[in-house]
Amino acid sequence: MARLDANKATLVKxxxxxxxxxxxxxxxxxxxxxxxxxxxxxxxxxxxxxEHAPFYRSEQVRRLYRSLFDPIGRHLPWWxxxxxxxxxxxxxxxxxxxxxxxxCRRCTLNxxxxxxxxxxxxAMRTVAxxxxxxxxxxxxxxxxxxxxxxxxxxxxxxxxxxxRALEEEVxxxxxxxxxxxxxxxxxxxxxxxxxxGAHTIxxxxxxxxxxxxxxxxxxxxxxNYGVFLADTARAKRITERIVREAExxxxxxxxxxxxxxxxxxxxxxxxxxxxxxxPFQVRSLIELVAGWISDGIITVDPTHNPEPVTYHDSCNLxxxxxxxxEPRTILRAVCQDFREMTPNRExxxxxGGGGGLVATPEWTDLRLKAGGPKAQQVRATGAxxxxxxxxxxxxxxxxxxxxxxxxxxxxxxxxxxxKALVPQRAKGHPLEADVA
Amino acid sequence: MLETKVDKVLDLKxxxxxxxxxxxxxxxxxxxxxxxxxxxxxxxxxxxxxPAWARSTGNxxxxxxxxxxxxxxxxxxxx
Numbered sequence: 137m138a139r140l141d142a143n144k145a146t147l148v149k150x151x152x153x154x155x156x157x158x159x160x161x162x163x164x165x166x167x168x169x170x171x172x173x174x175x176x177x178x179x180x181x182x183x184x185x186x187e188h189a190p191f192y193r194s195e196q197v198r199r200l201y202r203s204l205f206d207p208i209g210r211h212l213p214w215w216x217x218x219x220x221x222x223x224x225x226x227x228x229x230x231x232x233x234x235x236x237x238x239x240c241r242r243c244t245l246n247x248x249x250x251x252x253x254x255x256x257x258x259a260m261r262t263v264a265x266x267x268x269x270x271x272x273x274x275x276x277x278x279x280x281x282x283x284x285x286x287x288x289x290x291x292x293x294x295x296x297x298x299x300r301a302l303e304e305e306v307x308x309x310x311x312x313x314x315x316x317x318x319x320x321x322x323x324x325x326x327x328x329x330x331x332x333g334a335h336t337i338x339x340x341x342x343x344x345x346x347x348x349x350x351x352x353x354x355x356x357x358x359x360n361y362g363v364f365l366a367d368t369a370r371a372k373r374i375t376e377r378i379v380r381e382a383e384x385x386x387x388x389x390x391x392x393x394x395x396x397x398x399x400x401x402x403x404x405x406x407x408x409x410x411x412x413x414x415p416f417q418v419r420s421l422i423e424l425v426a427g428w429i430s431d432g433i434i435t436v437d438p439t440h441n442p443e444p445v446t447y448h449d450s451c452n453l454x455x456x457x458x459x460x461x462e463p464r465t466i467l468r469a470v471c472q473d474f475r476e477m478t479p480n481r482e483x484x485x486x487x488g489g490g491g492g493l494v495a496t497p498e499w500t501d502l503r504l505k506a507g508g509p510k511a512q513q514v515r516a517t518g519a520x521x522x523x524x525x526x527x528x529x530x531x532x533x534x535x536x537x538x539x540x541x542x543x544x545x546x547x548x549x550x551x552x553x554x555k556a557l558v559p560q561r562a563k564g565h566p567l568e569a570d571v572a
Numbered sequence: 573m574l575e576t577k578v579d580k581v582l583d584l585k586x587x588x589x590x591x592x593x594x595x596x597x598x599x600x601x602x603x604x605x606x607x608x609x610x611x612x613x614x615x616x617x618x619x620x621x622x623p624a625w626a627r628s629t630g631n632x633x634x635x636x637x638x639x640x641x642x643x644x645x646x647x648x649x650x651x
Binding site: 272273276277279280281282283284287290291294295297298301302331332333334335357359361494495497527530531 | 588589590591593594597598615616617618619620621623624625627628629636
């Protein structure tokens with residue numbers, strides 16, 4: 137076992153030390169190893185080995201913590217089960233934190249002591265980043281997001297060209313030859329932050345147009361790989377792009393596309409990094425669309441989606457952000473045969489693609505295996521279509537559909553809404569602003 | 573399209589971001605410095621994502637062309 141050199145040992149201790157607040161300390165100290173969390177975890181259900189139980193994973197980080205911060209653990213490590221870090225043990229801890237936990241927090245929900253295993257795993261990810269042990273791909277994706285702002289002039293034209301190419305499809309879908317996709321509009325009410333690619337821009341543009349919203353499209357993508365790295369410096373830097381843009385355009389609210397971690401980050405986490413509330417509201421597109429349907433601002437016809445549809449609750453949107461009924465309001469309105477998975481809502485199983493796992497190809501086999509419980513849930517519904525409200529989930533659900541031969545099609549929630557849409561605006565239907 | 577020797581061809585059609593970037597990154601690691609990848613994709617997100625990724629990793633985008641809904645790009649491994 138290779139001992140850590142003095143500099144790395146100090147780095148590990150300092151990094152972990154800075155993360156220890158009362159909440160993390162409680163999660164590190166109060167676990168009684170009751171084991172209830174094991175059957176909450178999709179990794180354990182898919183492959184019931186002790187090392188896949190959340191309490192086991194957390195215990196490995198506790199051993200590191202005790203060796204560095206517990207007075208007894210520092211001097212008599214065997215007494216309290218402390219383990220001083222070595223090169224090998226640190227690499228194992230890093231791999232465990234990135235590959236065998238999707239940070240879904242289902243174990244936290246079911247823990248009688250409230251241990252937040254996801255927070256412990258995130259702390260370990262932060263330590264791994266500091267020690268140079270983070271998955272290369274997550275680092276590359278986070279840095280690419282930062283480069284996109286630093287060299288915005290290089291990408292602006294190509295991005296605008298992409299947006300212009302989509303406008304024709306918006307006109308076709310809405311039947312309005314004047315329909316367009318506004319970008320960089322100062323004084324708009326809403327800044328909409330999509331993901332890279334057309335699939336989150338096009339449905340939203342059609343729906344914003346139909347609702348008559350005063351909106352503008354962000355130059356940046358909502359995804360934040362700094363969050364998956366648990367690297368607050370990178371995550372804050374990626375978020376700053378959107379915050380600066382929203383402030384410059386003086387929007388009233390930022391609407392995040394249907395993406396789990398992006399919404400949770402901007403809505404709940406990011407204000408803490410900046411130490412102040414944002415001067416704009418943050419909502420998910422799902423909240424807006426559910427409201428538009430309930431208030432009759434947009435008209436939908438469920439017969440346009442006749443196949444049986446089930447819904448996968450994104451852990452970040454549902455369990456961690458409380459967006460549980462809004463997607464169901466949408467699905468009941470736009471589908472003829474909506475079927476719940478069991479369990480569902482905050483008790484839903486993670487699909488296995490969260491926490492950055494869909495972007496780390498070195499653990500694809502493990503990710504597909506961990507998707508086993510989700511595959512069983514989907515199969516039991518008999519649905520032909522799985523609606524997803526998060527891109528990471530969408531990729532994983534597509535992969536497990538193929539891997540487990542489910543024969544299901546995975547569709548974005550907003551794509552189902554657009555398919556059911558009965559365009560009214562071109563016929564003089566009242567706009568969102570009129571109803572408000 | 574430039575007349576450049578292509579060392580690896582990737583079909584990324586139908587894949588959503590970040591998967592095209594992940595596949596290019598994986599493929600380029602297995603090639604020597606100076607090698608060129610040619611890829612086709614349908615997610616227009618690659619138009620900005622691939623140049624941003626190349627810039628942050630020190631690689632070079634030789635070309636990006638779009639014909640209808642298919643995007644073809646070439647990336648050279650620089651380091």
